[in-house]
Amino acid sequence: MDMSTPVSEAAEAQVAIDVDRVSKIFPGEDAVRALDDVSVGIRRNEFFTLLGPSGCGKTTLLRIIAGFEPPTMGALRLDGTDISRLAPDQRPINTVFQNYALFPHMSVARNIGFGLEMLGKPKREVNETVDRMLKLVQMEALKSRKTSALSGGQQQRVALARALAPHPRVLLLDEPLSALDLKLRKEMQIELKRLQSETGITFIFVTHDQEEALTMSDRIAVMRDGRILQIGSPRDIYQRPAERFVANFIGESNFLDATLSAGHVTLKAGGGAFAVTAPPGVADGPVSVLVRPEHAAVRAGSPAGDELPATIRNVVYSGDATTIHLELGSGELFKAKMSNSTGGGATLPSQGEPAVVTIAPGAVTVLKD
Amino acid sequence: MAETSLPATPESAAAAAPRGRAYNARTLPGFATVAICAFVIIYAPIIILVVFSFNAGTTLAIWEGFSLRWYAQAAANEQVQGAAIRSLYLAGSAATIATVAATMAALATTRTRRFPGRTMIYALINQPLMVPEIVTAVALLIVFAWVKVATGHNSMIYLIAAHTAFCIPFAYLPIRARLETMDMTLEVAASDLYASKKQVFTKITLPLLMPGIIAGYMLAFVISLDDVVITEFVKSAGQDTLPTYMLGQLRRVVTPEVNAISTVILLAGAILVSLFFWFSRGRE
Amino acid sequence: MSDATASPTAPGELEAEALRQDHRTRWLMSLPAIAIILCAAAGPLMVMVVYSFLAPGDYGNVKWEFSTEGWVSVLLQRDIFDGTLAWADAHLSIFWRSLSLSLITTVVTLLIGVPTAWFIATRPDGKREFWLFLITVPFWTNLLVRTIAIQELIRAEGVINLILLKIGLIQEPIQMMFTNFAIGFGMSYVYLPLMVLPVYAAVEKLDFRLVEAAHDLYASRWKAFRLIILPLIKPGVIAGSILVFIPSLGAYVTPRVLGGGKNLMFGNLIELQFGQGRNWPLGAALSLTLMVAVMIALIFYVRATSRETHNG
Numbered sequence: 001m002d003m004s005t006p007v008s009e010a011a012e013a014q015v016a017i018d019v020d021r022v023s024k025i026f027p028g029e030d031a032v033r034a035l036d037d038v039s040v041g042i043r044r045n046e047f048f049t050l051l052g053p054s055g056c057g058k059t060t061l062l063r064i065i066a067g068f069e070p071p072t073m074g075a076l077r078l079d080g081t082d083i084s085r086l087a088p089d090q091r092p093i094n095t096v097f098q099n100y101a102l103f104p105h106m107s108v109a110r111n112i113g114f115g116l117e118m119l120g121k122p123k124r125e126v127n128e129t130v131d132r133m134l135k136l137v138q139m140e141a142l143k144s145r146k147t148s149a150l151s152g153g154q155q156q157r158v159a160l161a162r163a164l165a166p167h168p169r170v171l172l173l174d175e176p177l178s179a180l181d182l183k184l185r186k187e188m189q190i191e192l193k194r195l196q197s198e199t200g201i202t203f204i205f206v207t208h209d210q211e212e213a214l215t216m217s218d219r220i221a222v223m224r225d226g227r228i229l230q231i232g233s234p235r236d237i238y239q240r241p242a243e244r245f246v247a248n249f250i251g252e253s254n255f256l257d258a259t260l261s262a263g264h265v266t267l268k269a270g271g272g273a274f275a276v277t278a279p280p281g282v283a284d285g286p287v288s289v290l291v292r293p294e295h296a297a298v299r300a301g302s303p304a305g306d307e308l309p310a311t312i313r314n315v316v317y318s319g320d321a322t323t324i325h326l327e328l329g330s331g332e333l334f335k336a337k338m339s340n341s342t343g344g345g346a347t348l349p350s351q352g353e354p355a356v357v358t359i360a361p362g363a364v365t366v367l368k369d
Numbered sequence: 370m371a372e373t374s375l376p377a378t379p380e381s382a383a384a385a386a387p388r389g390r391a392y393n394a395r396t397l398p399g400f401a402t403v404a405i406c407a408f409v410i411i412y413a414p415i416i417i418l419v420v421f422s423f424n425a426g427t428t429l430a431i432w433e434g435f436s437l438r439w440y441a442q443a444a445a446n447e448q449v450q451g452a453a454i455r456s457l458y459l460a461g462s463a464a465t466i467a468t469v470a471a472t473m474a475a476l477a478t479t480r481t482r483r484f485p486g487r488t489m490i491y492a493l494i495n496q497p498l499m500v501p502e503i504v505t506a507v508a509l510l511i512v513f514a515w516v517k518v519a520t521g522h523n524s525m526i527y528l529i530a531a532h533t534a535f536c537i538p539f540a541y542l543p544i545r546a547r548l549e550t551m552d553m554t555l556e557v558a559a560s561d562l563y564a565s566k567k568q569v570f571t572k573i574t575l576p577l578l579m580p581g582i583i584a585g586y587m588l589a590f591v592i593s594l595d596d597v598v599i600t601e602f603v604k605s606a607g608q609d610t611l612p613t614y615m616l617g618q619l620r621r622v623v624t625p626e627v628n629a630i631s632t633v634i635l636l637a638g639a640i641l642v643s644l645f646f647w648f649s650r651g652r653e
Numbered sequence: 654m655s656d657a658t659a660s661p662t663a664p665g666e667l668e669a670e671a672l673r674q675d676h677r678t679r680w681l682m683s684l685p686a687i688a689i690i691l692c693a694a695a696g697p698l699m700v701m702v703v704y705s706f707l708a709p710g711d712y713g714n715v716k717w718e719f720s721t722e723g724w725v726s727v728l729l730q731r732d733i734f735d736g737t738l739a740w741a742d743a744h745l746s747i748f749w750r751s752l753s754l755s756l757i758t759t760v761v762t763l764l765i766g767v768p769t770a771w772f773i774a775t776r777p778d779g780k781r782e783f784w785l786f787l788i789t790v791p792f793w794t795n796l797l798v799r800t801i802a803i804q805e806l807i808r809a810e811g812v813i814n815l816i817l818l819k820i821g822l823i824q825e826p827i828q829m830m831f832t833n834f835a836i837g838f839g840m841s842y843v844y845l846p847l848m849v850l851p852v853y854a855a856v857e858k859l860d861f862r863l864v865e866a867a868h869d870l871y872a873s874r875w876k877a878f879r880l881i882i883l884p885l886i887k888p889g890v891i892a893g894s895i896l897v898f899i900p901s902l903g904a905y906v907t908p909r910v911l912g913g914g915k916n917l918m919f920g921n922l923i924e925l926q927f928g929q930g931r932n933w934p935l936g937a938a939l940s941l942t943l944m945v946a947v948m949i950a951l952i953f954y955v956r957a958t959s960r961e962t963h964n965g
Contacts, residue, residue: 027668068557070668088560101558105576114572115562166563394864395775397768397878404772407765411791411845414802417812421805428810470686477682484676490683497694501903501947503920504940507927508697511704511937514714534693537686595795598905598920602927612797619801619910628805631798642793646786 015041015079016202017065017170022074024060024226034060035071036226042170042204043219047196049205051213052223053249058206061223062172065204066095078169089118094163095172099179100155102147108158109134109143115166133161136195153184160195170202177212189215210250214238222246242279244369247290254296254334255367260287265364269328271357272306274364281368288367293337295363298324300349301356308357310334312349324348326357415635422628439629449630452614456594459525459610463532464540464589470533471540471589472582476574479548497535505535506602513603523605531603532593539592540585543649547581584649591641594634698944705937713931723934727942744922751919754837755901759848761841762897766848767890773849774856785853792846800910803839804830807911831913839911840901847900848893855889891957899950903943919943 019042024035035057042048050058063069065076067088076084083091094115102111109130110117116126134140137157142150147158156176163171173192177185193216196203207213213220214234221231222245230242241247244255257268261284264273276289303309310326313333319340326334336357349355422440426433443449471494478490497505513527551574559573560566597612604613611630618627708720725731730741773784791799806812807829814826829835859882867877883890905920912918917925923943926936 027672066561068561070671072668088557089563089565093561095558095561097554097558099552099554101552101554103555103559103573114559114564118559118563118565118568162562392868394861394868397771397882398874400768400771403765403768407769407845407849408787410765410842411788414806414842415791415794415799418798418802418805431815466689470689473682474686477679481675481679484679486680490680490687493687493690493695494683496690499947499951500694500698500944501900501920503903503905503923504701504944505694505698506905507923507936507940508701509693510927511933512697512700530689530693534690537690541686591793595793595797597797612795615797615801616906616910619804623804627801631795631801634795634798638794639790642790645793646789 014043016044016046017042017204018075018077018080019061019065020075020077022061022064022071022076024057024064024069025072034226035064037074038226038228040221040228040231042202044202045200047193047203047205047216047218049207049213049217049220050223051207051210051220051249053208056223057226058208058223059174060226062095062174062204062206065170066093066172067091092166092168093170093172094166094168095174096159096163096176098174098176100159100176102150102155102158102162104146104148106147107144108139108147108150111147111158112162112165114162119166129165133165136164136198137161137191152180153188156180156188160192164195164199164201167199168201170204173203173205175207176205177207178209185212192216214250222249224249240365241290242368244288244290244367247365247367252293252335252337254291254293256289256291256328256332256334257330258287258289258364258366260284260366265289265366267308267330267364269308269310269330269332269334271303271308271359274306274359274361276364276366278366279368282366288369290365290367291334291359291363293323293335294321294339295360296334296336297338297358297360298326298336298348298355299358300353302354303356306358308359310355310357312351312353312355314351315348322348324355326355328357418628419632419635422625422632424625424628427624439625440633443626443629443633446626448609448614449611452609452611455525455608456610456612459528459532459600460590460593462525462529463536463593464586466529466533467536467589468540468544468582468586471537471585472544472578474537475541475544475548479545480551480553494541495538498538502535502596502598505531506599509599510602517605525608527603527605528600528608528610531599532596535596535599536589536593540589543584543588543645544578544581547578547584547649551577580648584645587641587645587648591638591645594637594641701937701940705934705941707934709932709934711931713927713933715933720934723932723936723938726932726935727938747917747919747922750833750916751902754833754840754918755898755904757837758840758844758901759894759898761837762845762848763890763894765841766845766893767852767886769845770849770852770889770893771856774853774859788846788849788853792850796843797906797910799843800839800907803835803842804910807835807838830911831916833912833916835911836904836908836916836918839907840904843907844897844900847896851892851896852886852889855886855892859885888957892954895950895954895957899947899954902950903947 019038019040022035022038023033026032026034038057038061050061052058060069064071067083067086067090071084074084075082078091078093103114106114112133113126113130116129121129130143131140134143137160139154139157139161142154147155150158156179159176176192177188180188189212192203192205205213205216214237217234219231219233220237222229222237224245230237230246232240237246238250241250247253247255258265259268260276260278260282263275263278265276265287266273267289278287298310298312309329312324313327314325316323316325317340321337321339324336324338326336328334334357421432423435423437424432425436425438474490474494478487478494481487509527509531513531517523517527555577556569556573559569564572595612596610597616600610601613601616604610609617611634615627615630704715705723706719706721707715708718708722710716722731725738726741728741728744729738730744731738769788773781773788776784804811808814809826809828809830811829813829814823817823818826829838863881863885864877867881868874872880903920904918905924908916908918908921909924912921919939920943923936923939926932926939930936
């Protein structure tokens with residue numbers, strides 16, 4: 001299977017990090033194949049996200065790019081030059097660590113200036129950059145604080161400033177927001193996006209949070225068991241997931257049995273034929289399809305046309321929306337999510353009563369598995 | 370439900386609460402009394418020893434007024450002077466060598482997956498802790514007696530070697546403990562920020578490890594300073610340290626001079642231990 | 654693409670080389686410590702094994718001929734006239750004194766140490782460190798000095814006798830020095846911190862809600878202690894007991910100062926063979942016997958403490 005998107009000549013020239021058939025096997029009795037023949041080209045000035053559940057290999061890939069782990073097989077190129085043999089301190093790549101890894105025996109300013117200091121930059125330049133960085137992350141007031149006296153969000157900003165100060169060609173971020181509370185996390189998401197566009201540095205971001213990935217990324221690679229399952233824009237990944245795992249991992253999903261024939265699918269639950277673009281390699285016959293809950297509407301009454309008959313199992317109100325759990329005529333369970341602003345939830349039939357489900361045109365996606 | 374209604378037996382009634390005091394699961398009857406007695410027993414003999422070192426009289430039990438005469442006498446005693454200098458020289462050399470060796474060994478044996486021979490290195494480093502001192506002492510007597518005859522060399526080197534060996538595990542412990550709680554990503558972060566291996570060590574690892582190294586040094590110093598048994602068996606003539614000098618004195622008539630020396634040793638030890646506590650806890 | 658992927662590095666080459674390099678460095682860095690210990694601790698113990706199989710020299714040291722006499726003499730003695738073997742009563746009584754006094758010391762420190770450890774562990778957060786410090790200081794202060802302090806206390810003209818005479822409880826000073834009592838008292842005194850510290854660690858980890866639960870279910874204080882607390886702090890108690898037992902068994906300074914020339918313990922018997930006894934092979938054999946005894950106790954210790962970490 002060739003998951004890497006075919007790149008045009010122009011796009012190839014833009015590739016900053018080229019991960020070329022990299023595998024990683026951790027030695028030991030139970031040798032784990034943490035990465036399995038992974039190839040991906042990450043473009044210059046891109047906000048690229050590695051998304052997947054824990055243990056999928058995303059952090060391992062990040063550590064290989066940073067140079068903390070050597071790859072077992074394969075090559076790693078930065079702007080066309082092989083860097084797999086370079087030590088971390090020889091790569092123009094910096095990392096924002098998950099626990100920030102701020103040096104506890106140094107002040108905020110010395111932490112931020114550390115990289116430039118190590119590069120042997122003159123004192124004046126170091127100081128100027130430090131001041132600029134402090135301003136960039138809005139931490140001017142805390143310049144000479146000890147890092148242990150900072151809050152989580154402040155430590156986060158210092159870690160960012162420290163990694164950005166040497167102006168690396170690529171910035172790696174290892175779940176940097178996971179230790180923050182929800183509100184701060186949302187703020188930092190926007191902040192990170194701003195920093196990326198202001199600095200023009202390629203960001204490679206690792207997360208297991210699908211919402212975070214969708215909000216911030218230019219492109220997302222979904223990983224599982226050491227492989228990349230799909231690479232694409234957030235819209236691609238959400239609306240046209242290639243596999244059941246991707247669909248399930250990102251957003252809420254209904255999986256339904258259907259039959260594919262000549263570019264159309266017929267659901268087992270009824271409701272007429274839907275025009276679809278089947279992914280390559282999927283032949284006509286029985287298939288599995290995805291319908292997002294928000295692409296379905298529910299009303300009382302009897303079915304007409306492309307509507308599906310169903311019975312209401314449960315109605316869950318959650319503020320902005322109402323989720324309706326139904327049983328379709330085929331016996332399959334189905335979730336529909338309706339925005340409350342349209343008043344959709346108000347006139348719903350109650351539990352046990354018959355209802356009708358309407359699936360929006362184009363909302364049916366054929367899955368590959 | 371009816372059966373468990375009210376405490377019926379006197380035993381379970383007693384469990385309710387000791388009369389007159391609020392219930393507290395952390396108090397056990399009599400334990401505090403025993404503990405206070407224990408602290409009194411631990412400190413009383415030491416305090417008596419210290420007090421009588423200031424006795425003007427020659428006896429150890431009858432107080433005849435305050436005086437520093439025994440300190441003056443001990444300070445003027447050339448044997449005591451020699452022993453004191455030797456003790457400090459020995460502890461200083463042994464602790465220094467042991468701390469350097471232990472720091473290197475601790476860096477080598479921590480923060481890594483199992484590697485061939487690691488268990489053996491652990492076992493060897495801790496070996497001096499596992500064998501009774503008297504056994505090590507006579508083993509050293511046997512070997513060093515042979516080496517002394519064979520080489521005709523009789524300097525302090527034997528004592529320094531013996532002390533260094535048993536100081537290594539004591540220096541190793543706090544350094545290793547410190548290393549194990551140290552965040553490894555800090556070093557990774559430094560190398561990510563263009564620090565070379567040497568710079569990572571001097572700018573990150575060493576400064577963060579320093580409290581552990583100082584604690585290890587203190588511990589090794591105290592252990593060497595306190596040693597009697599191994600010194601007694603390894604020393605050649607005229608190589609008495611303060612503890613072996615005192616041990617020799619105990620065979621004769623005991624005067625408060627011994628108390629005075631003891632008090633000084635106690636004081637030195639207490640200062641070092643306090644410093645040890647300070648450094649081993651000193652994070653901030 | 655395939656040309657570029659003719660991978661610049663053979664599979665696993667970087668990792669394997671890094672790993673080899675890493676192990677080499679680690680061994681090199683451990684070398685000074687290992688060398689010193691081999692020369693001045695572990696190595697001499699090996700030499701002692703050889704010496705235990707040699708014949709005693711006339712004025713100490715050894716003759717270089719093979720002999721098992723040293724090992725035989727640990728338990729038996731040869732009649733000077735007819736060469737028959739009989740139990741070495743002197744040795745047996747010394748072994749018995751060592752063993753019984755070590756056990757008594759362990760029990761005494763247990764009875765005092767457990768309540769003390771409990772007391773420290775149940776102090777409020779800020780004050781606990783102070784009490785812990787108080788118990789740790791004597792642990793690091795000179796053993797000889799602490800033994801001397803006990804000597805001052807129990808001598809014929811010592812403080813205890815003086816007080817008892819003053820209040821008229823006794824007419825003559827009680828002879829406490831140079832008795833088994835003196836040794837037991839002294840060892841209990843010097844080794845008490847060794848009991849308190851591990852028990853403290855165990856009590857500190859104790860979940861006091863379990864004790865409250867026991868009381869809630871009508872357990873008396875004694876029953877809660879015996880059925881809940883004791884089983885939970887048992888690993889610490891075992892560890893403390895062995896930590897006291899081991900140095901007691903090999904004690905040298907305390908019995909020498911407080912026991913005098915007649916009440917010998919194992920350690921003093923060993924010394925004797927290198928002094929007046931002039932029987933180095935026997936001394937070596939005795940040393941190795943003591944070492945084995947301590948090793949056996951250590952195995953129990955390791956078991957007790959590893960069980961502790963499994964439960965914790």
